[in-house]
Amino acid sequence: MGKYTFYDNKSVDLEIERRLNIVVDSILKYLNNNVESILLTGGYGRGEGSVIIRNNKIILLKDFDIAIIVNKIPDETTTSLMLEDIYKKLGSDNPALSLFKYSNFALDLRYLTINNINFPDIWFVDLKNSTVLYGKDIRPYITYNGSDIPLSSGARLLFEKITGLLGHFEYKMLYNNIDDNSKMRLIYECMKTYVEIATVICILYKSYISSYSKRLEIVKMLNSEGKLEEIIRKIPDLIDKIEVATRFKLSPDYSAVNDPIEFFFTTRNDLITTIQYYIKYYINLDMKNWLDINRLSNSLAKVYYKPMLDAWFRNKFCIKPILLSSLLNRIYQLYTNFIYVKIIRNHLSKLYLYPLIHNGLISPSLKFFPAGLLILMSLNRDGSYDKHLLHMAISILRRLIPIYTITSWEDARQAYLRTYKYYLFPTLLK
Numbered sequence: 001m002g003k004y005t006f007y008d009n010k011s012v013d014l015e016i017e018r019r020l021n022i023v024v025d026s027i028l029k030y031l032n033n034n035v036e037s038i039l040l041t042g043g044y045g046r047g048e049g050s051v052i053i054r055n056n057k058i059i060l061l062k063d064f065d066i067a068i069i070v071n072k073i074p075d076e077t078t079t080s081l082m083l084e085d086i087y088k089k090l091g092s093d094n095p096a097l098s099l100f101k102y103s104n105f106a107l108d109l110r111y112l113t114i115n116n117i118n119f120p121d122i123w124f125v126d127l128k129n130s131t132v133l134y135g136k137d138i139r140p141y142i143t144y145n146g147s148d149i150p151l152s153s154g155a156r157l158l159f160e161k162i163t164g165l166l167g168h169f170e171y172k173m174l175y176n177n178i179d180d181n182s183k184m185r186l187i188y189e190c191m192k193t194y195v196e197i198a199t200v201i202c203i204l205y206k207s208y209i210s211s212y213s214k215r216l217e218i219v220k221m222l223n224s225e226g227k228l229e230e231i232i233r234k235i236p237d238l239i240d241k242i243e244v245a246t247r248f249k250l251s252p253d254y255s256a257v258n259d260p261i262e263f264f265f266t267t268r269n270d271l272i273t274t275i276q277y278y279i280k281y282y283i284n285l286d287m288k289n290w291l292d293i294n295r296l297s298n299s300l301a302k303v304y305y306k307p308m309l310d311a312w313f314r315n316k317f318c319i320k321p322i323l324l325s326s327l328l329n330r331i332y333q334l335y336t337n338f339i340y341v342k343i344i345r346n347h348l349s350k351l352y353l354y355p356l357i358h359n360g361l362i363s364p365s366l367k368f369f370p371a372g373l374l375i376l377m378s379l380n381r382d383g384s385y386d387k388h389l390l391h392m393a394i395s396i397l398r399r400l401i402p403i404y405t406i407t408s409w410e411d412a413r414q415a416y417l418r419t420y421k422y423y424l425f426p427t428l429l430k
Contacts, residue, residue, distance in 0.1 A: 005049045006250040012051055015058040016044065022089045023107065024133050027068060030082040036069040036114060037135030041123075043249075045130035048212050050188070052252050061188060061252060063106040067127055069138055073111050083107065099417050100167035101424070103185060119311045120144045122153040122199075122208065129210035146208035150307035151282040154200035155300070158275050159369040161193045162376055163420050165271065169264055171410040174383050178260070187257045190267040194245035197238070197274050201228065204281060216246040231277045235270050265381055272377060290377060293370045293392060301362040305329050333363040340364045343422050344401060358399035368419045371396035375412050385409045 002008055004016045024038055042065030043049040050061040086107060087094045095106040110123075117124065117138055128142040168189040173182070195212055198219045202208040205227065207218050222228050223239050232238055248256060257263050279285050283299045309328045313321040321328055337355045344352050355364055374393035378386040394406050394415070401419050406412055 001047055004044045004047060005051050006047070007051065007053075009053075012053070012058055016049070016051075016060070019060070019090060020064070020133060023064065023066065023086055026082055026086045026089065027066075028134070030078055030085070031068070031070065031074055034070045034072060034074065035135060036071065037138055038069070038133045039067040039127060039130045039138070040133050041065045041067055041127045041130035042108075043212070045126075046210055048250060050249055050252055060105055063102065063108050065108045065110075066133075067110050067112060067130070069112050069114060069117065069136070071113065073113070079109070083109070099414060099421065100163075101421065102164070102167060114138065114141070115315065116312075118142050118144065118315060120148045120150055120307055122149050122157070122203065125149055125208065126210050146202070146210070147206045149203050149206075149208050151203065151278075152304045152307055154203035154278060155282060155304065157196045157200055157203075158271070158278060159365070159372075161196055161271055162369060162372040163417075164189045165193065165264065165268060166372055166376055166413050166416060169413075171379075171383075171408065171413070173261060173264075174381075183260050184254055186260050186264060187254055188252070190257075190260075190263050191245040191248045191252075193267050193271055194241050195249050197270070198242045198246065200274070200278055201231075204278065212246050212249055216243055231274065234273050234277070238270070241270070261381075268376055268379075272373070275373070290374065290389065291392070293374060293396075296370050297359070297362055297366050300366050301333060302326075302329070304366060305332055305363070330361050333361055333366075336363045336365075340400070340423060347422060348402065350402065352402055354399045364400055364419075364423050367396055368400055368416065368423070372416050372420070375409070375416055378412075379409055 002010075003013045005012055020040065027038060028035060039045065043062065044064060052059050052061065083096070084094060090105075092105055095101045095104055098104070117127070118141055121144075124142055125144055125146055125148070128139050128144075130139065132139070168182075168186045170178075170182075172178075173186070178186075195215075198212075198215045199208070201222065202215050202218050205218075205222055207222070209215060209218065219228070219242055220239060223232065228238075235241075244256065276287055279287060279296065283303060285295065285299050287296060306325055306329050309332055310321055310325055313319075313324070313328065334356075337360050340355050341351070341353060344350070344355075359367060371393040374389045374396075378389035378393070380386075390409060390412055394403065394412055397403055397412075397415050397419050401415070401422065403415050406415060
C-alpha cells in the first residue's frame with residue numbers, strides 16, 4: 001500500500017506529492033503568515049485515494065480535501081486568485097466554472113481557526129485521521145471519535161449522493177449519448193454511493209472508522225449479527241454491492257460495469273431505499289409517500305444542525321446551551337438563508353428574497369436536497385418521468401433561485417445543480 005493510495009507504486013506517490021507541493025506552495029504564497037497548518041484529509045489523506053494508470057499516465061479520479069488552519073479567514077477574492085493559480089499550475093480547468101464542480105478533479109479547501117476544529121462531525125473525525133502537509137499538527141485538538149458522530153452527518157452524506165448522481169447523469173445518456181469520460185465519472189459516482197451507504201450504516205450503529213476497507217468489515221459484521229435485516233430485506237445483495245464498490249474505490253476497474261445506465265438506475269433505487277431506512281431511525285419519519293416531502297424538510301430542520309451548534313456553543317462558552325439550543329438552531333438557519341440571498345444577488349445581480357420569504361427558518365440545503373430527491377426519483381428508465389414529482393421539485397427550487405422556463409427533466413436537473421452550486425459557502429454544517 002502506498003502513502004496516498006492502495007497502490008504500492010512510488011511513481012503514484014511522487015505524482016501526488018508533486019501536485020500537493022504545488023497546492024501547499026500556492027497557499028503559503030497567497031496567505032503569507034496567516035497559515036498555522038495545512039492538512040490533507042479524505043481518501044488521499046489516509047492512503048485510500050483513487051487513481052488509475054493509463055498509458056503510463058497517472059490520473060487522479062477525485063479531489064484533494066485540504067484543511068487550512070488560519071489565524072483569520074481569508075477574503076473571497078484572495079481565495080479565488082489562489083485557486084486560479086493552483087489550477088493553472090496543475091494544468092486543470094477551474095471546476096468552479098462548470099455547472100457541477102465535482103465533474104472533474106477539484107480542490108476542496110476548508111478554512112478553520114485553531115479554536116474552531118473540534119466538532120462531532122464525520123469531517124472532523126476524518127481530519128483527525130489525516131496527513132499533515134505543513135506546520136503545526138492540530139489533530140490532537142480533536143477529541144471526538146467515530147462513535148460520537150451524530151446522525152446528521154449520515155443524512156448529509158446521503159443528500160450529497162443525490163447531488164452526485166444528478167451531477168454525473170444527463171438525460172441524453174438514456175439514448176447512449178455518453179462519452180468514455182462521462183461513463184467513467186458516472187460509474188465512479190455510483191460506486192462511491194455504495195461506499196457511502198456503508199458509511200451511513202456505520203454512523204447509524206455508532207461504529208464509524210476512517211477507512212473504507214474497515215467500514216466494509218464492520219458492515220459485514222453487523223449483517224452477520226442480524227442487525228441489518230430490515231434493509232437487507234429490501235436490498236438483498238447490498239453487502240455484495242458494498243464490497244464490490246469498496247474494492248473499486250481502492251483499485252478502480254471500470255470493466256466491472258457493462259451497462260452504466262442500468263447501474264445508475266439500480267444505484268438510484270438503492271440510494272432512495274437507504275434514505276428511507278436512515279431517516280426512519282434518524283428522525284422517526286416513515287417516508288412512504290414522497291408527495292409529502294415538506295414533512296421531511298420540517299422534521300430535519302428541528303434536529304439537523306443541533307449537534308454542531310451545541311458543540312460550537314460549548315467550545316465558545318464552556319457550557320451546554322440547554323435552553324438556547326432550539327433558538328440557536330433557528331437563528332442559524334435564518335442566517336444561512338440571508339447568506340444565500342446575498343450569494344444569489346452577487347451571482348445574478350438580482351435581489352431574490354424568496355429563500356427568506358418561504359420557510360426562512362429552514363436552511364436552503366434542507367429545502368433543495370429534498371427537491372433533488374424528487375427529481376432523481378421522477379425519472380424512468382424509458383425516458384418518461386413523473387410530472388407531478390417533477391413539478392413539486394421545481395416549485396421548491398423556485399423558492400430558492402429564479403427559475404423561468406422548465407420544459408424537461410434535464411432542465412429541472414440543471415436548475416437543481418445551480419441551486420446547489422450557490423450554496424457552496426463556508427458554514428459549520430450544510
